[in-house]
Every structure is written in C-alpha cells, then in structure tokens.
Amino acid sequence: MIVIIYVINSVHQEVVNILENIPGITWKAKVHESMKDKSNVPLNKIYKSKVLPQTKQASKQFIPVASKEAPDQWDWVQMNPGCSDFVPEIGNCGAAAHVSVMNAFSDFCCFQGKDADRVEYSPQYMLNCDPDERCTNCDGNPITVLMAWKFLIDVGTVPSQCVSYKSGVTGKTGKCPTTCDDGSQIPHLIRAKELINICKSNQDNEETIKQALINGPVSTMLLVYEDLYYYESGIYQHSYGSSIGWSVCEFVGYGEENGQKFWKIKNVWGSEWGETGYFRIRRGSPYYGGESQIEYECVQAQV
Numbered sequence: 294m295i296v297i298i299y300v301i302n303s304v305h306q307e308v309v310n311i312l313e314n315i316p317g318i319t320w321k322a323k324v325h326e327s328m329k330d331k332s333n334v335p336l337n338k339i340y341k342s343k344v345l346p347q348t349k350q351a352s353k354q355f356i357p358v359a360s361k362e363a364p365d366q367w368d369w370v371q372m373n374p375g376c377s378d379f380v381p382e383i384g385n386c387g388a389a390a391h392v393s394v395m396n397a398f399s400d401f402c403c404f405q406g407k408d409a410d411r412v413e414y415s416p417q418y419m420l421n422c423d424p425d426e427r428c429t430n431c432d433g434n435p436i437t438v439l440m441a442w443k444f445l446i447d448v449g450t451v452p453s454q455c456v457s458y459k460s461g462v463t464g465k466t467g468k469c470p471t472t473c474d475d476g477s478q479i480p481h482l483i484r485a486k487e488l489i490n491i492c493k494s495n496q497d498n499e500e501t502i503k504q505a506l507i508n509g510p511v512s513t514m515l516l517v518y519e520d521l522y523y524y525e526s527g528i529y530q531h532s533y534g535s536s537i538g539w540s541v542c543e544f545v546g547y548g549e550e551n552g553q554k555f556w557k558i559k560n561v562w563g564s565e566w567g568e569t570g571y572f573r574i575r576r577g578s579p580y581y582g583g584e585s586q587i588e589y590e591c592v593q594a595q596v
Contacts, residue, residue: 305324305523306324308322308533308534309324309443309523310481312523316445318530320524320525320530320532322332322523325464325523325565325566326565327562327563333544334494348445348518348524350534351363354383356444362504363504363506363507365549366546366549367506367507367547367548368509368545368546368557369404369506369545370557370559371381373403373404374437375403375404377559378514379413380561381396381416382461382562383461383561383562384461385431385460385461385462385463385464386431386460386461386463386464388436388461389540389541389561390428390440391416391419391436391441392440392461393438393541393542393561394416394438394445394512394541395414395415395416395441396413396416397408397510397543397557397559398445398594398596399413399414400421400509400545401509401593401594401596402483404509404551405509410453413453414450414452414483415451415453415574416456416458417453417573418450418451418455418456418458418469418470419441419444419448421466421468421470426494428440428441428464429441429557430579431464431466437590438512438513438539438540438541438590438591442488442512442592442594443488445485446484447484448482451479451480451482451483453471455479455480456472456474457472462466485595485596486595487594487595490592491505491511491591491593494589497588498583498591499583499588502544502547502556502588503547504547506544506547510544510545510593512541512542512593512594513542513587513588513592514539514590514592515539515540515541515542515587516587517537517538517585518534518535518537519537520533520534521557521572521585523589525567525568527567528553528555529572530578530584532577541562542558542559544560544574545555555573555575556587557571557572558572558573559571560572574587
C-alpha cells in the first residue's frame, strides 16, 4: 500500500513538474490533496465524451440592452460576496450539471433580489426527482447545462435545508423524497421562469457573455483536460494532457491581467481547489468555442 501511494504521488508531482517547465505558461500548478484523496473520482465520473450531447430546448436569443454596455471588468463575487461566495463540491458523484446549475440558480435569485438572503437550493432534489432517467445517477451521464435548467423550469426544487446533498458522500442517488430530511412537509417548489440562450454556434460569443453577466451569472459547458485538475492560480490555458469529458461551471465575471483577458469561473470542486474554488481562463481565445469550449454552450435563466 505504501508503495502504491508513493507511485501515485510521484505521478502527480511529475505532471506538476512538466507544467512548471512549459515556456510561457500563464498559470501555476500544484498537487491538490483533496483530489488525490478521492482517487480522481471526479476525473472518472465526468461525462466521458469529447462530443457535446445535443439537446433540443426552446429558448430565446439574448438581446443586449444598450443601456447596459459591458464595462472593462466585472466580478459578482467582489461586488456581492454574500450572494456568490459559496463554492459547491460534487464529491463522489458525477453531478457537475446538477450542482453547478443549482448553485447558479441560488446565486441568481440572490443577485436579483428574489431571496433577501442567499438560499442554497437542492441539487439532490433534482438528482432524485428528475423524470429523465439519464439525470438521476452519479455515473457522469451526458447531462448538459440545458437539461439541468430544464428541470428547474418544468419541475422546480426546494432549499438544501429541506433536502441536503448526500450523493457527494454516498456516490449514489435515491428516490424522490415526499418529505424534507427532518420529516417536515416538502415546501412549495421554486422554479426558474425562462431559459435564455446566450451562446450561439459559429460566432464569437465574448461580448454577448459579457453583457449577459451584468444581469447575473451564466451557466456553461466546459471541456475538461487533465491539466485543469492541477490548477492553482493564474489564467488557465490548456497546456498538457488529453481531454477527458464535459463538465458544467458558472461564469461570474471577467477582466484583464498583464494584457491577458480572462473569464472568472466558479467551479464545483470545492474551495480548496484553484483560487478558493474559482479559476480564471483565457477569454477571447482564437479557438472555436473559446478556451476549453467554454464559450460554446452557455445559458442564463430568468427567475
């Protein structure tokens, strides 16, 4: 056992050493103990497809508001930390879409004043109650950001105080609950009103995302590469390793540092990873769909 642990640690450190010696790299890498302890469970349970699943969903195209011209920088976390400083962690369940979208919904309800104080809404309720069977397991099935938001529009959810997120510990889902965890009655379900398609294929979506962010956070798909697991700080660009699948995360801001434009993203790997759970990624990448396809499929909901 000691030999196995030593080999695993050596492999992780070797990747960090490779990243540290790549010329011109714009971010720092480290071995995250929280990722090692989970034996790369999130890595194994992200949806393992390099092709984004196609989902038909009625949505309207975001129309920029002239009076809300996007400024040079924006950061919801700094502007309103009470609404956005909670970083979720998927734990032992491949439920990135459920956890990230529900967190974005919680953020948005707070930013828009729907909740006087931030209410954390339950990803577990979605995991257990979604009528689409593809959405009710921890195995990293092709759950897109659209599918997760569709549940919030069609069905709704309850606060996590009623139904807490347990799958991150157990690695399993359960039956749709008829009562809260404490045995009390399930409250009135809270729904999103409408889904707005922010990103369009075959076009540069940078300005559209910036304008949408003024209204609140934006949910997006992300093509995860192996090196992202070692991100510590800086402006991420894919530098080493293969793509391993799609995940879901949340735009919360943007800016520029030393001439390099970036998006600020809230991830679902806990606050011990990255920049206290967030990461910055290259904005305005020359690649189609942006760096790691983060500008390819993104949406915003009205609450």
